[in-house]
Amino acid sequence: MTNTDIKIQDIGEFGFIRSIMDNCHFSSEKLVKGIGDDCAVIGPYEDKLFLITTDLLVEDVHFTWGKISPEHLGQKAVAVNLSDIAAMGGKAIHLFLSLAIPKSTRVKDLHSIYRGIKTMCERYGVNILGGDTSASPDRLMINVSVLGEVNEKEVLYRDGARPGDGIYVTGTLGDSAAGLKLLKRELSAPETLANSLIKTHNLPVPCLETGRMIARTRMASAMIDLSDGLLADLRHICEASDAGANLYHSGLPLSPELEALSEINNFDPHDLALSGGEDYRLLVTVPRKYASSFQKTFETEKLAHIYLIGEITRPNRITVLMPDGIEKQLDTKGFEHFISP
């Protein structure tokens, strides 16, 4: 294979992003953060920073007709972006929408997608300010960009984690991945159980209020939202912070639904908790000295549960501490779009 024949499937999404990340800045005025965090950050304007994030949903890559209703699709397209704003401790303000629409798309379905988008925007007080619509030869594509803001003193990045910091997540893990496997019929379950997990996959809830609360405490050292899978996203934190991590296998929070599903289908639910993507929980690191008052804040505010799942370490690798005392170096690969199996 010569150099010119290399396909995107050979180097993967992150490989491609790394290869284009250099020399992207041609003006440094009011620029705080470019590529490499959940959002780009610019400012300050007055005492606020602006956050900008973009997510793309492509038919037959991120969703399939018949597996998600048009309205839920619209909601999800917004939720995944709001989750990125949440990961910086921010508040979402404005939304921009691009749609590439096959000619044969029913206007009714488009309006349902749009109703889903509006539902989410209304819920979180986000304006829909514009975008672009275009024809598409065959597949629907939805690109959503969201502009948010955060108090300059409260913003949280990926690169602040330090050895000794506790690693927390704001909810159970693996449910969304289980829902996806049910949709793909790779797993099976009674209807009520299946519907519950599928709903978690199709209708993620962005942790905006929880993210704001964490930011306001000013105790956290780093934050990210879990979209690629716990191991992959923790790796993003570790790489940005030049650190490693120990994860407590038995500390991974599992929902009763995922546990029930794993019993029926005879698999270890921790695998989905570690590597399944699209949890859209927040992963946050907190210096040990704040651990107890940080956890107390969660008890007081009752917005979400918080689970201690590990500790930031010095060496640049992620180790999973098994209940039997064995240390496991796990494959940190989360969901990557282009790599051929």
Add this chain to the structure above:
Amino acid sequence: MTNTDIKIQDIGEFGFIRSIMDNCHFSSEKLVKGIGDDCAVIGPYEDKLFLITTDLLVEDVHFTWGKISPEHLGQKAVAVNLSDIAAMGGKAIHLFLSLAIPKSTRVKDLHSIYRGIKTMCERYGVNILGGDTSASPDRLMINVSVLGEVNEKEVLYRDGARPGDGIYVTGTLGDSAAGLKLLKRELSAPETLANSLIKTHNLPVPCLETGRMIARTRMASAMIDLSDGLLADLRHICEASDAGANLYHSGLPLSPELEALSEINNFDPHDLALSGGEDYRLLVTVPRKYASSFQKTFETEKLAHIYLIGEITRPNRITVLMPDGIEKQLDTKGFEHFISP
């Protein structure tokens, strides 16, 4: 046809946009302009307004491999967005890029696209701050969003045109549409002539400096960039300003290249000037009292030519005044994506 069967091709792009434009604002804080102009406008922050625009390029809708080089495609994806910033009198600052990439895409071609994007960003001092990449089942899609800024006192909208204002364009019209027809082999020409017009189509030049200069004069009443075609974009101005327009058929600026092409292929070049899209010139309206000093500014600054092509009128329709004195009500439809022929 029942209501639920209506397809997007039945109502068209603008029909769909109109149907979703209501009730899009759930917070009015610092919101100046939502859907309905070249950019959304928020602020002020200090004395600046922010401009945000988004454009989507879809393979086999907006471009076809083999008809445009990857590098030019990257340049064009940026240029069409910068043109929207120019239309508000703004300066482009930050860019966000989403790519949906078929697995089999050559990394070399992606890097060429990216080089084109960087070339434009470097030329105009625009930072590339992030975005999203995803797999695509078959076709490449490029979504670019640009954030710009403009002095609060200089911003120009579509809705400020008043009866009596002169209508100006900042360059010749119809060349891009001619280039597209040559690419599609609907017209033919000697190689040098064809290449020149095709280049105009593939490598539009955003009128950022000209737009800034017009804004600084504070003489203009409205501005838009010509992307959908002169008649369609003038109609946007007229609708937003609740006005009509007379266009001087003989005043439409034509390039020598377009005139040569029209002679070879025996068509009226004015038709392309009126209805061909993607000119990416600025259309600007100026009250009569400023006409002479406005034109003098262009002579002094030598950034671009300016052509008087008509006048804003009271009634809500667009009339083309033919050289023989006949008034023609022309079809105002520019390029619309979804309507089936």
